[in-house]
Amino acid sequence: MIQIDPRNSSPIYEQIIKQMKELCLKGILKPGEKVPSVRELSSMIVANPNTVSKAYKELEREGVIETLRGRGTFVTETVQIKMNEEKVEMLKEQLKSIVVDAYYAGIKIDDIQNWIKEIEKEIGGKR
Amino acid sequence: MIQIDPRNSSPIYEQIIKQMKELCLKGILKPGEKVPSVRELSSMIVANPNTVSKAYKELEREGVIETLRGRGTFVTETVQIKMNEEKVEMLKEQLKSIVVDAYYAGIKIDDIQNWIKEIEKEIGGKR
DNA sequence: TTACGTGTATTATATAATGTAGTACACCTA
DNA sequence: TAGGTGTACTACATTATATAATACACGTAA
Numbered sequence: 001m002i003q004i005d006p007r008n009s010s011p012i013y014e015q016i017i018k019q020m021k022e023l024c025l026k027g028i029l030k031p032g033e034k035v036p037s038v039r040e041l042s043s044m045i046v047a048n049p050n051t052v053s054k055a056y057k058e059l060e061r062e063g064v065i066e067t068l069r070g071r072g073t074f075v076t077e078t079v080q081i082k083m084n085e086e087k088v089e090m091l092k093e094q095l096k097s098i099v100v101d102a103y104y105a106g107i108k109i110d111d112i113q114n115w116i117k118e119i120e121k122e123i124g125g126k127r
Numbered sequence: 128m129i130q131i132d133p134r135n136s137s138p139i140y141e142q143i144i145k146q147m148k149e150l151c152l153k154g155i156l157k158p159g160e161k162v163p164s165v166r167e168l169s170s171m172i173v174a175n176p177n178t179v180s181k182a183y184k185e186l187e188r189e190g191v192i193e194t195l196r197g198r199g200t201f202v203t204e205t206v207q208i209k210m211n212e213e214k215v216e217m218l219k220e221q222l223k224s225i226v227v228d229a230y231y232a233g234i235k236i237d238d239i240q241n242w243i244k245e246i247e248k249e250i251g252g253k254r
Numbered sequence: 255t256t257a258c259g260t261g262t263a264t265t266a267t268a269t270a271a272t273g274t275a276g277t278a279c280a281c282c283t284a
Numbered sequence: 285t286a287g288g289t290g291t292a293c294t295a296c297a298t299t300a301t302a303t304a305a306t307a308c309a310c311g312t313a314a
Contacts, residue, residue, distance in 0.1 A: 011271080011272060011273085012272085012273075013272085013273090018224055018227070021227045021228070021231065022227055025227060025230060037288075037289065037290080038289080038290065038291090039288085039289085039290095047273080047274090048273060048274050048275075050273075050274075050275090051272085051273060051274085053290075053291070053292095054272095056290085057290095057291090062231050063231060064231060067289090067291095068281095068282080068289085068290090069280075069281050069282070069289070069291080070280080070281035070288075070290075071281085071282060071283075071288090071289065071290090072282095072288085072289060072290085073290080079231065081232070081233035082231070082232065082233070083232070083233050084232055087228070087232045088232060088234065091225055091228060091229055091232065091234065092242055094221070094225055095225055095239070095242055095243065095246065096149075096246050096250075097145055098218055098222055098225070099243065099247070099250070100145070100148045100149055100152060100250065101214070101218060103148075103152060104148065104190060104191060104206065104208070104209070105208070105209065105210070105211055105214045105215060105218065106209070106210050107215065107218065109243065109247050109251065112222065112243060113240060113243060115219055115222055116222065116226065116236065116239060116240060116243075119222065119223050119226045120226070120236050123223075123227065124236065138301060139301085139302075140301085140302090164259075164260065164261080165260080165261065165262090166259085166260085166261095174302080174303085175302060175303050175304075176261095177263095177302075177303075177304090178301085178302060178303080180261070180262070180263095181301095183261080184262090194260085194261060194262095195260085195261090195310095195311085196260070196261060196262085196309075197309080197310035197312075198259090198260065198261090198310090198311060198312075199259085199260060200260085200261080
């Protein structure tokens with residue numbers, strides 16, 4: 001389910017966050033469905049429970065999952081979109097970086113537009 | 128010229144790399160033009176020469192600038208595109224993350240496509 | 255040649271992010 | 285009550301980032 005890549009330099013908790021979001025958007029994890037407990041997932045990926053807990057807290061803050069104390073953690077029934085101007089600006093900056101890096105890697109703008117269409121097909125519209 | 132944002136959590140050397148690439152693409156820094164020396168820039172932005180040197184080494188590795196020992200550092204006359212399959216895959220993954228994050232921030236795919244067009248107008252085609 | 259400005263390399267130190275380890279607590283369900 | 289939840293806390297180790305202080309090799313110009 002969640003796969004941690006040790007060669008990937010990004011922190012374990014960020015890899016969890018990224019993959020969990022994708023699983024929810026793709027509909028592999030359905031609204032209301034239970035996700036692995038902190039201790040379960042930590043033993044599955046061989047990481048510390050604290051690391052998983054950190055990821056879950058961020059995912060809850062972003063409205064992807066919600067926790068019911070003593071019961072477990074679940075995919076939110078209805079995603080609460082949190083409009084956040086700071087987040088929007090951050091995403092724009094990240095996008096600019098990608099476009100610039102793409103230039104020096106020999107990638108054209110049209111290629112990037114097509115990539116987005118592919119991503120949309122892969123994860124879009126499932127919820 | 129180069130502006131370091133202390134509130135920005137990304138490392139100083141990465142901020143230098145990002146901004147230097149943009150300055151070159153926008154044509155504000157022209158091919159063959161001299162860029163500030165390591166010591167000059169480090170005093171301009173109040174950082175350590177080592178930090179600037181680290182940024183310059185990466186910029187040279189990516190073909191943005193080139194150094195002439197004892198003379199200085201200059202914007203490359205002709206960008207050498209370095210096709211790099213790893214880099215391409217990395218950029219695709221970054222782009223996917225942005226699209227996913229955008230969903231939970233209430234941003235539509237079309238908005239992202241339009242952002243790219245804006246970025247293209249801002250930096251595209253100057254070199 | 256000499257003086258100066260280049261980029262580069264090295265070592266040491268400090269701080270913060272990341273991850274591990276162990277323990278304890280509050281809450282819910284069976 | 286017993287066991288499974290998420291959560292909180294402290295302590296420690298490792299790594300990335302940045303600073304600090306030198307030193308070196310090279311090119312240019314006085």
